Amino acid sequence: xxxxxxxxxxxxxxxxxxxxxxxxxxxxxxxxxxxxxxxxxxxxxxxxxxxxxxxxxxxxxxxxxxxxxxxxxxxxxxxxxxxxxxxxxxxxxxxxxxxxxxxxxxxxxxxxx
Amino acid sequence: xxxxxxxxxxxxxxxxxxxxxxxxxxxxxxxxxxxxxxxxxxxxxxxxxxxxxxxxxxxxxxxxxxxxxxxxxxxxxxxxxxxxxxxxxxxxxxxxxxxxxxxxxxxxxxxxxxx
Numbered sequence: 001x002x003x004x005x006x007x008x009x010x011x012x013x014x015x016x017x018x019x020x021x022x023x024x025x026x027x028x029x030x031x032x033x034x035x036x037x038x039x040x041x042x043x044x045x046x047x048x049x050x051x052x053x054x055x056x057x058x059x060x061x062x063x064x065x066x067x068x069x070x071x072x073x074x075x076x077x078x079x080x081x082x083x084x085x086x087x088x089x090x091x092x093x094x095x096x097x098x099x100x101x102x103x104x105x106x107x108x109x110x111x112x113x
Numbered sequence: 114x115x116x117x118x119x120x121x122x123x124x125x126x127x128x129x130x131x132x133x134x135x136x137x138x139x140x141x142x143x144x145x146x147x148x149x150x151x152x153x154x155x156x157x158x159x160x161x162x163x164x165x166x167x168x169x170x171x172x173x174x175x176x177x178x179x180x181x182x183x184x185x186x187x188x189x190x191x192x193x194x195x196x197x198x199x200x201x202x203x204x205x206x207x208x209x210x211x212x213x214x215x216x217x218x219x220x221x222x223x224x225x226x227x228x
Contacts, residue, residue, distance in 0.1 A: 040201075040224075041221055042222050043203070043217075043219040044219070045216040045217065088156070099207055099209060100146075100161060105155035
């Protein structure tokens with residue numbers, strides 16, 4: 001079953017602009033993670049935010065988590081053409097999931113030079 | 114750096130063939146996963162393994178089986194390939210580490226076409 005749902009499905013911006021992607025989920029979680037996938041390749045882990053955290057930064061990435069609304073957002077600041085990729089949120093459910101993650105369908109980000 | 118390798122980047126098989134997809138990780142991770150990725154459907158978990166010889170079904174196990182005889186290797190088996198199994202297959206591994214929170218490390222993927 002799909003837990004996370006990203007919004008929007010596709011986003012096109014100009015280089016230098018900020019990109020915001022959102023993720024909603026349905027059940028309680030231990031943590032939420034964001035991954036990036038370049039076309040035709042495997043996924044690469046970007047950032048993890050735990051259920052007791054509200055905001056986390058890593059370089060040009062900022063992630064927020066609102067457990068009351070069961071939602072998260074990923075902000076990429078000062079975007080570059082090399083940021084063009086699909087971005088997925090993934091949730092690790094609470095209650096002994098053996099570290100399974102449930103992935104959303106992804107947001108395709110295009111950064112135009 | 115963790116490295117997860119998959120035996121083939123591209124594979125073409127015929128309907129009814131038995132297909133083996135191999136995945137190897139070099140970081141002594143306990144957990145290994147097989148996903149398939151299809152346009153509009155995202156990543157769906159087929160099977161995962163949290164220890165040698167241990168396996169659990171994911172969301173879409175039908176038509177697939179797995180084998181984990183050694184910690185570093187996790188194989189996905191299509192007993193009798195069908196055209197609806199044409200997809201991108203992604204392997205991943207993870208380990209809880211000292212923090213107890215673990216991210217997954219992915220291989221490059223195998224694009225399987227079943228004719």
